């Protein structure tokens with residue numbers, strides 16, 4: 001995970017852990033072009049991260065439409081997901097939902 005910057009020149013695809021770290025910034029448009037490309041490439045085929053990205057996006061949309069009426073449980077679940085992924089690092093190919 002700490003190699004994020006050092007390996008930038010390779011422009012390899014982001015890992016699940018890396019995506020988890022920058023997903024919110026990515027959706028907010030707050031990452032650089034290279035990071036955006038790497039995340040986008042990962043999301044194209046990683047179902048688990050793709051689902052989380054959709055969930056984040058849905059929450060963002062809801063917030064934009066209705067103020068702060070997203071229930072705290074959902075936010076907490078997402079926060080836990082990000083933390084868990086970051087801690088797992090690359091613990092294998094992920095237990096993607098069937």
Ligand SMILES: [Zn+2]
Nearest residue numbers: 015016046049
């Ligand atoms: Zn992933």
